[in-house]
Amino acid sequence: MVGYALLLVIAMSLVAYYVGRSAGVSFLRSAGTDMHSLPGYHGAFVAVWVGIPAFVLVLVWVAFQSSVIEQLLLSTLPPSTTQGLSGNRTTLLLQEIRNVASGIIFGEPSPEVRRAAETYVRWQNIADWALLVVVLALAILVMFMTRAQLSPRFRARNRFERVVSGLMIFCAVVAILTTVGIVASLLYESMEFFRRVSVVEFLFGLSWEPQIPIRADQVGIEGAFGAIPVFAGTILIATIAMIVSIPIGIFSAIFLTEYATNRTRAVVKPIMEILAGVPTVVYGFFAVLTVAPAIREFGSLFGIAVSPNSALAAGGVMGIMIIPFISSLSDDAINAVPRSMRDGSLALGATRGETMTKVLLPAALPGIMGGILLGLSRAIGETMIVVMAAGLIASLTFNPLDSVTTVTVQIVTLLIGDTAFDSPKTLAAFALGLVLFICTLALNVIAIRIVQRYREQYD
Missing domain, CATH: 1.20.5 (Single alpha-helices involved in coiled-coils or other helix-helix interfaces)
Structure with missing residues (x-):
């Protein structure tokens, strides 16, 4: 019913716009040039003052409808049903009533619960229809009030x-x-x-085993929260991804800008940008089913042991995923350089390559740096490809052929399951997120400094 209420708000806003615009047109015919605002503004004024209050009413109604009905429902239950119930048991009772009202029945509910479920369904229907009626009445009332304010000089x-x-x-x-x-x-x-957990242990510890005792008798299980292996895996995979994506992205942007014909550009650029719309889970499948086996087979030809899940497979596929971001932003940055700088360089006898390396690339560096940092942020925050292609085990290694993990993967791993929310294992996810946030913020500050420096030079 909330969807119908929102559709009603949109419909009444359109009606209000038509009413206000019609009034503006009539004023224009009678007053002519003495009119202050165009008819469209009259319609927009009435529309916004009809749509905004009605939309706010829908949000407030939806926010409080269920809680009000549940409190009224509890007051109608027999005292023997609700007497002595704690907050959790009251919540379970209300959940049982909602389940029965929805047709989800486990076992045989009591007669009181069945009657309460029927009452709950009836009151929900009444509240839903009342919402539509009240929204319609409010929209009509506000529409007439705002229409009455209109005049040629309004x-x-x-x-x-x-x-x-x-x-x-x-x-x-x-x-x-x-x-x-x-x-x-x-x-x-x-x-x-x-x-x-000690800050020193977290930031400088070399072992990441966030396992804690679940029962009191599990004294042998101790957690190790040294985050260095997690950050090392993140840096390794992000580095591999940027090594793959930066040269390909920038060189493809240079080719499309300076060397490709219009026909080639019209074909290649859309195809390349399709990569940006591919879901990351598809890249993960590609990494685990195609790239990782190919790397293992290639390594076996030279007698090199390659892990089934390797940082090289995850970082390489992630680099392919990032190419469209760097290429597209670099292309836009190079095209944004004033044409006079390009023509002036060529007029002085510079080749197209010298013009690109000595004039266009330095001038477009702020935009290119923005694309690189956007790709780096995407690499640091990627989860699905790493889960499928790099693994979940945190190992302190910089060998791209080994299995590693990243910060985002560990955050997801720590926040699933039935572990208590206030346990060190779960809270470690927030500590990882805080450090990742600080690192990303530092990267953005560095990018802003670079952009400011070179923008002042070329403005």
Whole structure:
């Protein structure tokens, strides 16, 4: 029913736009040049003041509907059913009622639960229809109120632009608060982890075995939270990926910009950018079914032992995945260089290669660096390819033929299962995430410095 309510909001907003625009057209015919705003702004003003309050009402209604119905439902149950129940047991009782109402029945529910489920379904239907009625009534009321404000000299454009500015400020505030919330959650949970595990052990330990006792009698199981092997695996795979992607990406951008014909560019560039839309799980299948066996067979020809899951297979396929990001952004950066710089270099007698290396590439370096850092961030944050092609075991090695793991894979591994959320094993995921966040932030700061330096030089 929420979907129908949103469709109703959209429909009423369109109707409101038509009503406001029709009023603006009539004002234009009567007032002519004495009119302040165009008819479209009149329609937009009425539409936003109809759509926004109705949309907010739908969100608030949906947020509180279930909790209100459940509290009313608990008040209708016999005292013998709810008396002495703790918070968890009350939650289980409500869940059982919801399951019975949905047709999910395990065993034979009590008559009270069946009656409560029937009441729950009936009240849900009433609330859903009431939502549609209230949204419709509110939209109609606001539409007539805003329509009554319109006049030939009404500043509809200013009012509409003020609302749009408010929406943009709200979106910016939401983005900032979301970032602050992410950082705060990482810091809080990481501090909880570091109260149990030494910071020195985490940052400089050489063994990563985040296993802890689940029962009191498991005294032989001790956790080792040295994150060096995890970060070493991340650096190794990301390095291999960038070694593959940076030369191919930049050289392909140079070829498409300076040497390829328009026909070749029109064919090659879309085909290359298709790689950016391939799901990462497909790359993972390609790595584990094709690349990894090929590397093992090639190594066996020279008597070199290659692990079934290797960093070379994961990093190589990840590099292929990153090529479109670096190539596309580098292509755009090179094309954004003013034509006068290219023509001036060629007019002075420089070859096309010298123009590219001495003029275009230095001028386009900020954009190219942005593409490289975007690819590096994608390599550091990739999970699926590493899980399928590199493995889950954290080993301190820089041999690309061995099995390694990365930070993101360990975060996923630590946060699944039935381990208590406040255990060091689970909290270690937040510590890894905090360090990864700091590293990514440092990379962005470095990129900004590089862009500022070269942009000042070539502006």
